[in-house]
Amino acid sequence: MTQLQTTLRQLRLSGLMQTLDVRLQEAAAGRLGHGEFLELILQDELNVRHQRMLARRTKAADFRALKTLEDFDWRFNPTINRQQLFELAAGHYLREGKDILFLGPPGIGKTHLAQALGYEAIKQGKEVLYRSIFDLVRDFLKDEAFKQQDKTLRRYLKPDLVIIDDMGLKALPKQSGEYLLEVVMRRYENRSTIMTSNRPLEDWGKLLSDVPTAGAILDRFLHHAITIAITGRSYRIKDSLPPAQESKKTKKPNEPPTAGAAS
Ligand code: ADP
Ligand code: MG
Numbered sequence: 566m567t568q569l570q571t572t573l574r575q576l577r578l579s580g581l582m583q584t585l586d587v588r589l590q591e592a593a594a595g596r597l598g599h600g601e602f603l604e605l606i607l608q609d610e611l612n613v614r615h616q617r618m619l620a621r622r623t624k625a626a627d628f629r630a631l632k633t634l635e636d637f638d639w640r641f642n643p644t645i646n647r648q649q650l651f652e653l654a655a656g657h658y659l660r661e662g663k664d665i666l667f668l669g670p671p672g673i674g675k676t677h678l679a680q681a682l683g684y685e686a687i688k689q690g691k692e693v694l695y696r697s698i699f700d701l702v703r704d705f706l707k708d709e710a711f712k713q714q715d716k717t718l719r720r721y722l723k724p725d726l727v728i729i730d731d732m733g734l735k736a737l738p739k740q741s742g743e744y745l746l747e748v749v750m751r752r753y754e755n756r757s758t759i760m761t762s763n764r765p766l767e768d769w770g771k772l773l774s775d776v777p778t779a780g781a782i783l784d785r786f787l788h789h790a791i792t793i794a795i796t797g798r799s800y801r802i803k804d805s806l807p808p809a810q811e812s813k814k815t816k817k818p819n820e821p822p823t824a825g826a827a828s
Contacts, residue, residue, distance in 0.1 A: 580613030581606045619687060626684075626693040629730075632677040633684055642673060642797045649793070650678060654685040659725055659757050664749075664790035667761040671734075672799025675761040679728050682759060691725035698731050698741060705744040721748045726757050733764035733772050742776030746783065753786050760787070 566574075573579055581588075585606065592602045623631065634654060639647040658665065665682070667675040683693040696704070701721070708717035721727055727748065752758050764772065766787060770780020 578610050580617075581610040583613065584609045618690070622687045622692060623684065626687060626695050628680050628683065628695045629676065629697075630680070631684065632680045634678075634681045637674065637677060637681065638800075641800060641803065642795065644796050645674065645678075645793075650682075653682055653791070656686060656689050656691070658791060659686055659689075659691060662753075662755050662757055664753075664757055664787060665759045666766070666787055666790040666792045667759070667795065668765060668792060669763065669795035669797075670799070671763055672801040673795045673797055674800060675763075675795065676730055678793075679730060679759045679761050683726060683728050686726045692723065693726045693728070694721065694724040695728045695730065696721075698729055698737060698745065699735075701729060701748065702738045702741050702744055706738075706740065718747065718751075722751055722756070724756070726759065727752065728759045728761075730761050732760055732762035732769065737772050739775050742773030742779035745773065746776060746779055749783060749786055760790075 570579075570582060573582055588597070588602060588606050588609070591597050597605065634650060637650075639645065653665065665679075667679055669675060680695060683695055686693050704717045704720070708714075729745070729748070749758055749760075762769070766784055767780075769783055770777075773779035773783070776782075
């Protein structure tokens with residue numbers, strides 16, 4: 566290792582080493598002044614740090630898959646308001662601690678859009694955690710079993726944004742109501758939570774029958790959430806069906822069963 570490399574490491578400036586050779590060549594060729602050179606290599610360091618931060622936070626968010634707004638086909642489902650999603654992506658809701666609720670049948674892009682908003686939040690320097698409701702309950706049960714009191718709760722309270730996916734998809738495990746209420750109520754008006762469900766809010770009481778009042782309480786809390794209700798057909802089966810516009814039939818095609826598949 567050269568002396569320069571050692572010094573850069575000591576100063577924790579190893580990010581700029583990747584592009585240093587190129588910058589030195591540019592400088593030697595007389596294309597960069599001293600000030601310009603310094604400015605450029607420091608910018609290189611900042612860029613590398615930003616990329617590392619994105620990678621670290623994306624990993625910590627534990628997304629099911631990295632989905633972005635750019636990957637989304639906005640023409641497929643006209644009930645989804647592209648402009649609204651891009652406005653949300655700008656992140657004012659995060660600063661106001663507002664919650665978002667994606668509602669609609671399976672396959673229409675709820676998980677995709679929730680994760681895409683999560684990724685946008687990360688790009689703005691926020692900490693995000695993605696969990697399905699099943700993961701959430703499992704995390705809390707494990708925490709109890711290992712007597713790591715409140716470790717899990719802290720993990721769910723700390724991020725700027727927590728995404729809780731898949732409400733209503735399958736029968737919920739026992740104690741779901743208890744844990745979900747704890748997370749949603751403690752984050753309320755302080756930090757944002759995004760939830761997705763294929764059932765309307767009124768039905769959540771039935772889903773969370775272990776806490777008889779859970780539905781009513783969540784209803785009160787999520788009443789002020791920004792609700793994005795999507796209708797239409799599943800994107801998963803789009804290729805097996807004629808495009809909606811060209812189809813003369815008015816009857817909606819039946820969706821094939823999605824046997825236990827995560828949606
Ligand atoms: P949901 O959570 O509503 O059940 P998903 O977000 O899991 O639906 O969507 C199912 C699959 O289809 C995912 O792979 C998702 O990326 C994709 N998808 C859904 N809607 C669109 C769309 N409009 N454009 C591109 N991909 C989409
Ligand atoms: Mg989903």
